[in-house]
């Protein structure tokens with residue numbers, strides 16, 4: 001096999017693994033990524049030349065590209081995501097289990113010759129600061145330069161990672177192909193390469209810690225450091241090693257007196273993590289800074305604090321709905337050096353999407369590449385799951401601690417989802433076990449972050465990890481309970497939040513975004529044993545005056561506030577039956593402590 005550059009490592013196992021895959025996939029040549037700016041720029045130029053990317057107007061969006069994916073390749077594909085554990089029970093009732101031997105046979109068939117006419121890129125990457133003892137190294141081989149460029153923003157890539165890996169360090173092997181070989185002389189001709197849906201496989205081998213992805217070039221299906229490694233493979237590593245890998249944002253919250261707390265939040269995909277992590281408080285004197293917007297790895301330190309690190313180096317954020325009003329810090333983060341996928345293009349070479357905060361400046365080219373006349377054309381100009389890939393370094397409120405290998409000590413966990421009814425704005429758990437109960441029962445409307453025919457329907461998404469926990473979820477609940485039993489642990493307080501309550505006519509009851517700082521204030525106070533609360537059947541809820549409404553009294557009336565902060569007993573009784581149905585799936589793997597919490601909640605609601 002032709003090497004396009006010098007092999008930069010003496011790691012015999014790594015080199016053998018790369019060569020073995022090259023002889024199966026049959027690329028034109030092998031290229032080892034060094035992670036330099038020059039390499040990134042060269043790849044970007046090549047993709048512009050081959051018409052896979054459009055370079056945006058440098059005066060409006062310096063150093064930024066737009067990609068349009070195939071209409072079948074716009075989000076994670078849960079139906080094509082497989083957990084190839086040794087047996088079905090190990091994967092549990094929430095995963096698509098598949099026999100690992102069978103799957104490897106099928107996929108080897110697909111990989112055979114799949115990179116013909118393409119370069120095989122080798123991406124050495126670190127999740128977490130390079131060389132830190134919590135970081136994990138992965139090596140992704142891919143035939144997609146789009147994946148390389150995105151990985152260079154989202155993770156730490158290149159020679160420095162190989163230096164830490166040395167001659168025999170451990171790495172998670174990640175194989176990726178778009179599954180679209182090119183015949184001699186053929187080119188992509190500006191068309192996003194991918195395989196048809198029934199040939200897409202996002203496969204995980206939890207016992208051998210391997211990732212094999214085929215047929216999709218998009219986001220969580222293809223940037224294998226993110227969901228596949230930092231959540232799915234990490235979920236089993238965390239279970240075995242006594243730590244936590246969670247689908248959580250991490251934020252630093254400073255009150256007007258300068259006192260700091262760190263808050264993490266698990267919300268399902270496209271339910272507000274990026275927005276909360278970057279919010280600008282509407283409460284005077286408060287400050288939020290970003291540590292991470294999607295994934296938290298947490299371990300106990302010697303004093304018993306759970307410390308969180310963000311394993312990523314960038315943001316793969318939802319574009320629609322992001323504006324200077326809703327999330328100015330995200331807008332600045334993607335104002336340059338950004339890869340946009342499936343947003344609309346303006347006539348002057350800038351991007352546009354629904355909810356960007358201003359009318360389109362004229363005609364657009366929509367995410368499918370067609371002319372789009374605002375107000376006239378059908379459908380949306382940007383795909384609802386259009387994304388920006390932006391560097392953490394370009395975020396104006398990135399916390400100074402964000403790359404600290406020690407991590408930040410977590411004071412509070414938030415759980416939540418999109419719930420148009422029943423779930424109040426915020427309440428606090430009565431205990432750790434009750435908090436784990438809350439996390440294990442999170443429900444949310446399915447969003448466009450996943451290709452699904454259930455979009456808009458409420459489904460259970462425990463700890464926002466339904467698509468990411470690769471082992472039996474009953475055991476994952478047990479792992480959470482065990483974290484709470486660690487001797488000397490100074491455990492975070494647990495809260496449930498819901499920014500998405502709606503009125504009967506479909507209006508959001510709560511303004512959300514920067515005004516979520518009003519809820520963060522109450523969370524902050526409760527962590528210090530302050531903050532006015534009523535003990536209710538579901539947990540501690542703010543009193544009617546405990547949430548500061550100064551400045552939004554007109555928007556949120558007394559009646560709205562009451563609706564946001566009462567226990568809807570009838571709604572909760574329906575909720576109970578949904579929780580029972582959900583829990584029944586786990587059979588005897590459901591920890592007794594959680595069944596006990598369910599019984600106690602039912603008894604309290606019956607009073």
Ligand code: GTP
Nearest residue numbers: 269270271272273274275318320321449499512513
């Ligand atoms: P993933 O990257 O998919 O894991 O999503 P995420 O949890 O980071 O979601 P994100 O913050 O990108 O928000 C997704 C969508 O929800 C965007 O369109 C936001 O505008 C919208 N959103 C976020 N926060 C709020 C809020 O407080 N209220 C309302 N109404 N919408 C919100």
Ligand code: SPV
Nearest residue numbers: 076219220227269316449
């Ligand atoms: C999610 O779906 O939770 C995301 C986007 O963060 S993706 O990386 O595509 O999974």
Ligand code: MN
Nearest residue numbers: 247269270294
């Ligand atoms: Mn996510």
